[in-house]
Amino acid sequence: MRLLRALVAGLFLLVAVVTAQAAPAAGPGWTAVWATSPQKPSKTMGPSWSTEGFTNHTLRQVIRVSQGGAATRVRLTNRYGAEPLAIAGATIAVTESGANIRPDTLRPLTFGAASEFRIPAGADLTTDPVLLPVAPFQSLTITLHLAAPTGPATHHAQALATSYRATGDHRADAAGVAFTETTQSWYYLSGVEVFDLLPRRSGVIAFGDSITEGIGSTSGTDNRYPDELAERLAAQGNPRAVIDQGIGGNRVTVDSSWLGDSAQRRFRTDVLDQPGAGTVIILAGINDIGLSAAGAGAADTVVPVSTEQLIAGHLDLIRQARTKGLRVIGATLTPIHGSPYYSPAAEATRQAFNEWIRTAGAYDAVVDFDAALRDPADPQRFAPHFDSGDHIHPSDAGYTAMAAAVNPADFGS
Template identity: 45%
Template sequence: MRTLPVSALAALLLAGAAIPPASAESAERGGTRWNGAWTAAVQRPSTNFYPNWSQQGFENHSVRQVVRMSAEGTDLRIRVSNAYGTAPLRLTGASVARAGEGAGVKPGTVRTVRFAGAASVTVPAGAKAVSDVVRLPVKAGERLSVTLYFAAATGPATYHDLAQGAFSYRASGEHLRDTGAGAYTESSLSWYYLEGVEVTGAPTRKAVVTFGDSLTDGYGATLGADDRYPDQLSRRLAADGRPRPVLNLGIGGNRILNDSPCFGEKATTRFARDVLNQPRVGTVVILEGTNDLILGYADASRFPCTAPNTRVTAAELIEGHRALIRAAHAKGIRAVGGTMIPLKGSKTDVLQYPAEAYGAIEAVRDEVNDWIRTSGAYDAVVDFDRALSDPAPGKSDLLNPEYDFGDGVHPNAAGYDAMARAVDLDAL
């Protein structure tokens, strides 16, 4: 595999890190300081972990999406992304409200969302739209429902596949201000077009961005319970008296060095958009590399999403990590490295690999983890590997059974709690 020198990779990241007017550098424009309260890394439409609506898109549909705030504010605004659209996206209307049960919202809290004073907006292909200010006070930990209505056919939809924290709901016709759930007869485990919610009006520390793959995205967490490791880290910070936004920018299946038709651009490409362009980021926690190792041995004829099945070396992965660190540091962002967790016990079809490959995979994992722990390249380290490994003698390359979701690789809710507890809050 041909890789660029670290300096060249970092230069490419920085060249791609131009911040659009509605993002980080405008976080304090006009005296208003905006903070990220929720976000998701957008992906191109695809068939993925779950059945989803991304490839068919929407036509005469209201899409109600539930998201958890990690920061408080008196006012908010939303970001709508058409990053992977091939044509302009016509958003006919939008609303936001405090979430109720399921697709229901709390009466008296529904607010119309406008864009440059208009109820509708057209988002060019490859672009995003940021709404006007919406007066709706929110608290950290509170859930909001954002409803988008598309009258005309959208075509395939920019989306985020693994919305483990909450369901999204779909209704035929315009139901932006419905407080009841009756019209919303379909549900999905993905988010569509909605890229972020920002808040203002309350003192807030700079955000922590958690960046990675399905271990950050939260595969194996309790559906709808917001118990992924970034959620639990947010609660730890609040309980310790130092609340700050914790933004989840994980993508299930993501890799450092290779793009995927389903699992997002490689980390060294998407880092600029997903980390550097967030408003007021202070720290990024990077947990990547597992899929680079495993998917090199996957069978793309059975699982097309895993292509290209490129085997990587420890030196190549370390070079990718160094590029991410340099890009973060160039923007004044603290970089915290997470060690890769045990892989030997994988029981899933996609993540299984030949027995003879285990030694090679483990050797690379050990070398990269040792570099993360000892090189000093990162500003701090979170040892997720040791936090989740089986404590029994001779089993440290296996996931602790108490933390196993059931596939030998992904944690359950207790495992994600162990990951959150492994983070030294002072290191952030």
């Protein structure tokens, strides 16, 4: 069986190299097994290299896939770049530890069989497939050599994972000793896909804000709720790719230069364009509520949003999902009492919106994250052991409880 998979993947690799395209089209058998939502260059969410970009640097980034496959390809993005992005060379390998890789798994990443390639400003690109079989929950290291100045870099600000930088060309280094600089963001990555002989539209996309992104969980441990959900499904004998498309501070209705394009605007690229996806879980709106009033955030982020506007935004997301045949699960908004977002007016909006989620019948199914995390003695607050300490983001235990609250039967087939 292993030999058969390798032969089929090799045949597909030969065809794909000849027919490679810049668009992230879903070829037969390709399934997204990891993704992140690109953001504009910004230092507002914390220290990063996004505004300065890279010159004569090698960038090494570690991700963990949620499902395995016989061959692999990588989606790169220059979505918010002002100029074409020159990739002087790139590799992929199985991670050993930190910035170290397993040398026997090192593979070059190419585009149109070329080791050097350019990504136009505003565009994404999918590399040629490589014969690198991966196992579920395996960590992969993607290394980019950026010789020419890149300018400000498209990135994902809060990766909750360590990325590494070295000066010069170290794309093929097995040891990570040259990678002496680190950050907690991802750069130019938007997804990883695998090829399988028996593809099915079973992938689940978790879409939302910092709670989906995993803020409050322990960095570097893959304890975000989508990670926990993928592990739970695999343990139950129902393995599926689970993709995390959360952005900290993101809103349903409002675009931001540093909190991401609105959920409505980014839904197509971050959800509808993901190959192999069959279901999306939407947990979004707490930032629309919390940033509706002065005092909850920086002055340039405050935009009043009503319950009716929030509901209209969700109805638009549902409509978009159904145009691509996706099942849509709506999630209730989790507690905020004790956080800067809390006020009696904000709480009233949260309760009204949650009531709509639970009773309107707009979604195919509902997951009640509010009920899973709230304190029975004080329902406006997190249960203490589910609170990361800031009273708005769950702890590791809270994210595990969120994953447990999702009913796999709601995914359909």
